Amino acid sequence: MADSSRIPGSLPASERELRSAFMEQARLVPGGERIARCIQCGTCTGSCPVSYAMDISPRMLIALFRAGEIERILRSRTIWICASCYMCTTRCPQNIKITDTLYALKRTAMEAGLYPDRFPVYLLSRIFVQIMNRYGRNHEGLLLLLYYLRRNPFGLLRLVPLGISMLRKGRAPLFPSKIKGIKTIRQILRAAKALELPAEKEAAKYVKGTVGYGAVG
């Protein structure tokens, strides 16, 4: 489905912004720049236990990134279905940090607020972070409760029998416990926020003459 308004070698403005945002994230992934070395062998897709359920395969995701189509990636479910099993990363013949790249894409999506339609899956991470920031520890019951209330309240009903079994087996504490040093967590959060000043984002460029493969830069 070629977009006739696209000129080879140039990116639309929104794609440029997303690319910059993503490159910011990927810069902090040690070894993240190796994504340029992908030979499209498909080992990642073949090794991924959940690729069958993805709309864009891992291999295709890298191809799309290099073709300047980050928005299409972020509108797919792929990055959210990844279970972080790292099989792709372990087997990639070019030693590309695929899983960590997907984390960077998740962060880019959260920053840009770009998700697939009617898809509140990213909320789980958000809620987890909120609980952690408040108590210093996670509380499974609270996490599931808050997530299902927003995503699928009826799904909660289905969990009730399991919840009751777990409670009776002593495997589901009722209330979250706050760590004593919660103040240090708050200090960490404040300091981290202060450090995230809007960095000088380099305008992402297409390297002319290297169709698709001059992707990083």
Next chain:
Amino acid sequence: MEYLYYPGCSLESAGRPYDESLRAVFRVLGLPLKELEDWNCCGATMYMSVDETTSLAISARNLALAERNGGADLVAPCSACYTVLLKTNRFLRDSPELKAKVDRILGEAGLSCKLAVKVRHPLDVLVNDVGVEAIAQAARWTLGGLPFAPYYGCQIVRPERGFDDPEYPTTMDALLERLGAKAVYFPMKTRCCGGMLMTTFPDVCLQLVKELLECATQNGGRCVVTTCPLCQINLEAYQKRVNRKFGTAFDVPVLVFTQLLGLALGCSEEELGLQRNLVPLKTELVPLHA
């Protein structure tokens, strides 16, 4: 030598049998275990999806606290915690930019992290520090040839290259076989169980769980033995749902390895949290004999 213990949030709730059996096993083997004071959640896979620097800083808080304990190793049983703490060490070591940021952030909280603490998995500690022979000497019962599927899950061996092979580890096989159990052929031993996908994409996760249980039982496994609390709960707690969805008839006990190890060492069922398992381990399955 004392070991610092980092239970992680899961072991305080759904993973309680793991916590109890691990403490029991360490106690019986005479390994001093001290819980890291006021540890915080490692962030698991979730925090990294939201913000990398903060995630690393929060995880590093635990390393900073651990460093105050005279160089003791930090034992983290949950695979997610284990891999996150190792990843934190590695990221901060490999990226001076990240390290500088995290140092500044921790400094504001009065903490400092010198990357001086080694993060270990209890399986690594037991087999490589204590030794399989020493444990066999301490055992009071043999596990009577129990056929089990040794399920490691993914994050204990990936991405950090640690104490075993990233695709075909054998540490747990060796330990439990020396104690009399029988590891069945289980090629899916490091295939992902889906982890948090059970909450976000249950259909996908149930498929993964079904494939794992199928592989385990078709190869003659009468129980599954895990090293991760999330794998344990995913394989144990949803068998009925898997059965309804796929027309299977799974009823497989799923244990953490310290529970089986504890049985061989003579610990009681209660000490090992066996009564908390959702699919009971029928006693005839484990014909313990001296």
